[in-house]
Amino acid sequence: MESLFPLLFWAVLLVLGFVFGQLNEKRHYRSIREREQAWLHLPATASRYRLLPGQVARSELVGGSVVVSVDYFKRAAAGLRSVVGGPVKSYESLLDRAKREAVLRLKESCPGAHEIVNLRLETASLSKNARGAIGAVEVFAFATAIYLADQVDAATKPA
């Protein structure tokens, strides 16, 4: 009888993780889609060449970082995956959200910029697989923000 308690405990954690994790993820994706639409006017590329013509007034290093944690369900699903191998589907959406959120935060840090170049992403695992540690990942986006001299919205200007 007592042996049933670990199972129940595990199942409760799993259900809690699943319900709250899915709610959180849906809410986050909704916010990401809205903000990506709102920041569409600010192009961001990994290239070191500029996309837009015009005189550069100034440029600056900008960054945006985010730390996201796995929920209990995602961790359990990934644990099972690690036994049989294959794509860890439960972590795909987690990292997708983290990368997009980091780029959005980078854009939000320089609202007056006209263009982002040299965009790079770095990821770091916070737990390094340490036992009992929180499974969380940091994604850091950094880039060069370009401010144009003529102060017109370059994106709408014909090339």
Added chain:
Amino acid sequence: MKYQPSLPSHNDNVSQEHPLKDFLSILSRLAVLALLGFFLLGLLVDTVVDHMDAATEASLTRIIAAKAPELPGTPAHGDARQARLQALADSLRACAGITGPATVRLTESTIPNAVVVPGGNIYVFSALLDHVQSENGLAFVLAHELAHLSHRDHLRSLGRGIVLYGLAALISGDTSALASVLAPVRQLGDATYSRSRESAADARALQVLACRYGHAGGATEFFEALDDGKGDVIPGSHYFASHPAMQARIAALRAAIAQGGLKTGAVRPFTGFKPGSP
């Protein structure tokens, strides 16, 4: 070329299928594999134990008997109750077919129970003596433990402990999520097996009792005293229990008594156990 900002219409970096689908499919496959693996290894242990010759069993018993732990609450040597218990167990030896040692160790405890551990040691918890009314009732409990001995159940559980638990620890380590997933499966398998061994010991104990006293009276006495009339506290939890439910055991014993045509005669009074009694 003009820069035309737009968002991708489709996200191919994230799998679109329901997250539960992946989880449940792997979980069910692993659980089936684990159950099968534990079952086959259990059969292997059973085969080894069944084919073990008497000399090997005796030498194993000697090795382990020397390491029998002294539980806290063991009464002083020469305790009258212990001597009486030992005499009762010895009187059942011939009927139970025990050739090796069977040492009864009385332990002061509020839990009415008795257990057999490798090395021919039977621990009787003192509260058990308050829950039986007759010598026959007590003899049935001792016969049940002796049946475990003659069935080599202590060796089976020892072997399973070493093989299964060792293997589970080896596969899962203690860091992976696999351990927490497999633990209930292992318990489920163990509990089912354990219940079948308990039922077999009950059936054998009934024969021993009938052989010793000429009738099966008092067989259900201890279980009736323990039966609180309640079923499972949590529905379905009996699948995880190591022992069958009291009512099921009583019913099984009564059915066996009826089927075997055993008589239930008068039980012998309970003497020599209560403090102050002769």
